[in-house]
Amino acid sequence: MILYDAQKRIIAINEQTLEMLGYSSLEEFKKEVTDLSQFFVKKPGYIHQFRSFHWIDYVLTNTTVTHRALLQTKDGKVLEVFLKVTQLGSLHNLSNYYLVTFEFNTFNEECIIANIQPQQSQVKPTQPATSAPAMQPEPExxxxxxxxxxxxxxxxxxxxxxxxxxxxxxxxxxxxxxxxxxxxxxxxxxxxxxxxxxxxxxxxxxxxxxxxxxxxxxxxxxxxxxxxxxxxxxxxxxxxxxxxxxxxxxxxxxxxxxxxxxxxxVLTPSATTHTQEQREEPSSSNEQPSSVKGEVIEEAATELGLSLNEYQEYLKELINEIKLNLAYNNYNELHKLASFARNLYLQECAKYLDQVNVNQNPELVKKCIQDLESLKKEPSPFTISLEELQDSLELTQIDKDDFIEILEDLIIELKTLNSIKMRKEKFLKKAKQLKSVAESLRLSNLVLLLNNIISNYPLNDILSKQLEDAISSLEENIRKL
Known part of the structure; x- marks a missing residue:
């Protein structure tokens, strides 16, 4: 058990939890620890310290799921626990306390390799023993x-x-x-x-x-x-x-x-180094996405440490809860879901839900549902995302300005392919050249599309539309690089 004050500072911890985390005294714990999140191992599906809000707030506002955490203790062991946070009022109701309790799931020892020096015998042998060559262990x-x-x-x-x-x-x-x-x-x-x-x-x-x-x-x-x-x-x-x-x-x-x-x-580093690596947070802006757009999905999932599939599950759950409460005109519950939406970085939806308890306007809720449903739509199969361009830039190690210039030239040539009629031989030659450029830039979606175009000459309406979508996505995302 750990008790936090209203400012989410640890003010008490019981002996069992202290021992569980690998500490022998409260003084030692206070010197090294300011928050339980220091022990969190960042892994999809588990709670960790978010950049824009406290993990306690996330647990309190998302009551429909069971929250798990991986805790890496001081001595290098990993505990998988279920976390529960209870909000307690003070005696004078002027502030709140937060009681954090744990339920154990599994216990696994972290794999630690220690260099152990063999003890030397105190009695020297009369004849020097011929030492056998050290055997290198076979890689596992x-x-x-x-x-x-x-x-x-x-x-x-x-x-x-x-x-x-x-x-x-x-x-x-x-x-x-x-x-x-x-x-x-x-x-x-x-x-x-x-x-x-x-x-x-x-x-x-x-x-x-x-x-x-x-x-x-x-x-x-x-x-x-x-x-x-x-x-x-x-x-x-x-x-x-x-x-x-x-x-x-x-x-x-x-x-x-x-x-x-x-x-x-076989090559696991020391527990200290491993712990430090696990606790490192990649530097990033605290700015949250400000509107419900397609790119929010990947940004929010990354920020929350979730896979896209896991994020989609939360999104579906939120949509279902909103629809259910709207059907029963339960505006008070709809208002409460604003925190859930905000924790998923769905700021516009949260604004709608914040207002609904005041004006009880179902149109606001319907607008929120419409925006959320749009996030579930499958993108055009051959669009080039901003993430793909960023990965391409990183993998190719091309100067950013040169990279953008190459992409702009590529767009011009792709438009030519889509708009100017050519003889078959000339068309296929150009398409193959553009495919080679796309391959060198590691743009796998574009490579596959151009391969389809080459294999299915002449260009039909479907392929032409897919090429148009690819060009549009390139133009849009170049500006964001």
């Missing part, structure tokens, strides 16, 4: 077990991408082979604890999976964030390669090597 690998993946609807993918099923099947087989080829490189990054390049590789694999509409694979890899630890990345890579193994069997792709991942725990 995690063997990948096949995992059944939800079946792919090739017909739907074919319609969505406007490609023959045979072509899609070829792409999937190429993707499987490519993933297997990447395994050695991935293991090399794990051994070096090169999180940046490991994330970059995973992000590329995720992008191609998204383009091919391999949703189960995309969902697994989407859970890897830039701030994810090596261990978290490897955990998701296990699921990824388990699916790859299953797909290889389903589509008769021969895998000529054993699929296994290097075990990162």
């Amino acid at each position: 690998y995690i063997n990948i077990e096949e995992k059944e993946m939800p079946s792919l609807d090739l017909e739907s993918i074919s319609i969505e991408l406007n490609l023959d099923q045979e072509i899609i099947l070829d792409f999937i087989k190429e993707y499987i082979s490519h993933a297997v080829e990447k395994l050695d490189e991935i293991n090399s990054f794990i051994k070096k604890r090169d999180a940046k390049n490991l994330y970059s590789t995973i992000h590329t694999l995720k992008g191609v999976a998204a383009n091919l509409r391999l949703k189960p694979i995309q969902e697994v890899l989407s859970q890897v964030k830039k701030e994810s630890s090596i261990e978290e990345m490897v955990e998701k890579l296990q699921d990824f390669y388990a699916y790859i193994k299953y797909l290889a069997k389903e589509f008769n792709v021969t895998i000529d090597k054993e699929l296994k991942l290097f075990n990162p725990n």
